Amino acid sequence: MSKYLTAYSIALQETLQRRATLLMDRVGGFAVVLSLYSFWSALLGGKPSFLGYTRAQMLSYVLIINMLRSMVFTGRGWLLVGEISSGRISSYLVRPLSYHGYALSLDLAQKTVHAVSAVLEIGLLAALARGEVFVPRAASSWAAFALSAAMASLIFFFLEFAVSTLAFWTSESGGPLFCFELFLQFAAGAFFPLDVLPAALRRALEATPFPYMVYFPARLLLGQISGREAAARLAAQAGWLAVAAVLSLAVWRRGLSSYAAEGG
Amino acid sequence: MNGGFTRHARLWTRTASMSLQAQLTYRLGSAGFLLGKIVRFVFFFAFVAAVFRRTDRVAGYTLEQTALFFLTFNVVDMVAQVFFRGVYNARRVVNEGDFDFYLIQPVSPLLRMVCSSVDALDAATLVPVLALTCVLLRRLPGAGWLGAAAYAALTLNALALVFAVHVAVAALAVRTQELENAVWIYRDVMFMGRFPVDVYAFPVRLALTFAVPVAVMTSFPAKAYLGRLSPAWIAYAFALGAGATAAALAFWRSSVARYASSSS
Numbered sequence: 001m002s003k004y005l006t007a008y009s010i011a012l013q014e015t016l017q018r019r020a021t022l023l024m025d026r027v028g029g030f031a032v033v034l035s036l037y038s039f040w041s042a043l044l045g046g047k048p049s050f051l052g053y054t055r056a057q058m059l060s061y062v063l064i065i066n067m068l069r070s071m072v073f074t075g076r077g078w079l080l081v082g083e084i085s086s087g088r089i090s091s092y093l094v095r096p097l098s099y100h101g102y103a104l105s106l107d108l109a110q111k112t113v114h115a116v117s118a119v120l121e122i123g124l125l126a127a128l129a130r131g132e133v134f135v136p137r138a139a140s141s142w143a144a145f146a147l148s149a150a151m152a153s154l155i156f157f158f159l160e161f162a163v164s165t166l167a168f169w170t171s172e173s174g175g176p177l178f179c180f181e182l183f184l185q186f187a188a189g190a191f192f193p194l195d196v197l198p199a200a201l202r203r204a205l206e207a208t209p210f211p212y213m214v215y216f217p218a219r220l221l222l223g224q225i226s227g228r229e230a231a232a233r234l235a236a237q238a239g240w241l242a243v244a245a246v247l248s249l250a251v252w253r254r255g256l257s258s259y260a261a262e263g264g
Numbered sequence: 265m266n267g268g269f270t271r272h273a274r275l276w277t278r279t280a281s282m283s284l285q286a287q288l289t290y291r292l293g294s295a296g297f298l299l300g301k302i303v304r305f306v307f308f309f310a311f312v313a314a315v316f317r318r319t320d321r322v323a324g325y326t327l328e329q330t331a332l333f334f335l336t337f338n339v340v341d342m343v344a345q346v347f348f349r350g351v352y353n354a355r356r357v358v359n360e361g362d363f364d365f366y367l368i369q370p371v372s373p374l375l376r377m378v379c380s381s382v383d384a385l386d387a388a389t390l391v392p393v394l395a396l397t398c399v400l401l402r403r404l405p406g407a408g409w410l411g412a413a414a415y416a417a418l419t420l421n422a423l424a425l426v427f428a429v430h431v432a433v434a435a436l437a438v439r440t441q442e443l444e445n446a447v448w449i450y451r452d453v454m455f456m457g458r459f460p461v462d463v464y465a466f467p468v469r470l471a472l473t474f475a476v477p478v479a480v481m482t483s484f485p486a487k488a489y490l491g492r493l494s495p496a497w498i499a500y501a502f503a504l505g506a507g508a509t510a511a512a513l514a515f516w517r518s519s520v521a522r523y524a525s526s527s528s
Binding site for chain 1: 290291299300304307310315322446449451453455459462463464465
């Protein structure tokens with residue numbers, strides 16, 4: 001365990017050391033959130049609600065998106081593709097550690113920094129919104145959100161890992177990964193709540209793990225899902241997490257068995 | 265002068281052809297990237313259309329008018345991707361010493377750095393977007409031929425501004441050998457151009473018009489077509505386009521003059 005903590009600590013220091021890169025990442029992310037926030041704000045205008053969301057809930061959804069994008073969508077998929085394609089992965093395979101554990105440690109370090117930054121940005125935007133933000137009172141909403149966000153983060157980690165692992169078979173896995181990540185962000189509700197989509201399409205998406213990465217945790221925090229439904233959805237999310245983990249490990253093992261240690 | 269233009273045109277055609285061949289060789293990767301770009305476009309378009317099923321106007325614009333802003337953003341963004349893609353490799357080109365070779369070749373190093381890599385996938389997606397824009401322009405009751413001329417001229421002006429941004433990013437790479445994220449921050453900030461600038465609060469509108477002129481690049485052409493842009497603002501846009509291009513080229517020349525080779 002200590003080796004993974006050391007990896008986490010080193011990755012944390014490395015992320016904090018590259019301050020210009022971090023700042024630019026955050027400014028870029030902030031621009032996206034500000035854009036969506038402004039669009040919804042203009043859309044709501046004087047209306048009391050839209051798609052079942054009150055003004056405060058809708059604007060809060062956008063702020064939650066910023067937090068979840070930082071916690072969920074900051075993966076190492078592109079690095080993994082590069083490491084496999086260049087052969088650098090070999091140096092990790094001979095070390096006495098699990099590559100999944102090592103990658104998760106690095107991923108967590110990155111998520112820690114980005115999540116803290118997201119909290120500061122949300123505070124700034126909430127202040128600018130002058131109280132037009134929905135803050136849940138019940139501790140259970142916060143607890144359910146924290147649990148769901150943690151599982152969302154792990155589902156993304158494993159799914160992205162599985163897609164990136166295609167690099168064991170082809171040097172062109174960057175294309176599928178790019179497509180997967182873009183599709184996932186829309187299907188997860190990371191740009192807009194899925195309620196805006198036609199009912200049939202929304203139902204089809206709800207049968208996949210994608211909405212459990214942003215849409216579902218956000219609705220939990222906004223109090224739109226509670227009680228038994230929340231428990232059932234959390235159980236379903238846990239199921240998807242198990243599926244993603246098993247899939248990722250299976251693809252990894254298959255990939256390793258066909259790996260030919262390219263590179264010097 | 266004429267010979268120089270012909271030589272550079274031939275060079276660009278050759279490198280564009282090589283980029284196309286490379287992308288055709290990597291079929292799976294290219295298919296993934298192409299599909300990802302289509303997914304992004306379709307989802308955003310579907311989002312805007314779905315929103316307008318429940319409301320008449322956003323920030324005073326109808327669905328078709330909002331679609332014109334969205335399509336104009338896509339035209340500007342995709343043309344930049346097609347022609348100025350080389351900037352994404354600027355830091356690598358400098359750090360690995362390839363830029364030294366650019367300097368001793370009898371062609372403009374700026375052309376080699378900014379325009380030598382052509383994204384054929386964006387060219388493929390640009391065609392339907394341009395067709396859609398033309399169809400929409402014909403359907404919209406605009407400001408007649410004068411409005412159409414202003415739209416075309418301001419779109420070209422937007423491309424000059426985008427070119428200036430890319431030249432500045434390339435110059436930064438030459439000068440600092442860092443700032444790999446500079447071009448990505450531009451992409452993220454450009455995200456704000458997907459919606460009419462009028463959806464933003466006054467201070468943000470001000471920033472998007474004067475500090476980071478995303479509004480001039482993406483909203484001004486559509487506003488001019490709709491007859492909502494005064495001649496003074498049109499004059500400002502052209503002055504900004506000319507000034508920014510001149511400043512970026514001066515910055516590039518100054519950066520190249522200071523360059524002392526960063527690789528062995």
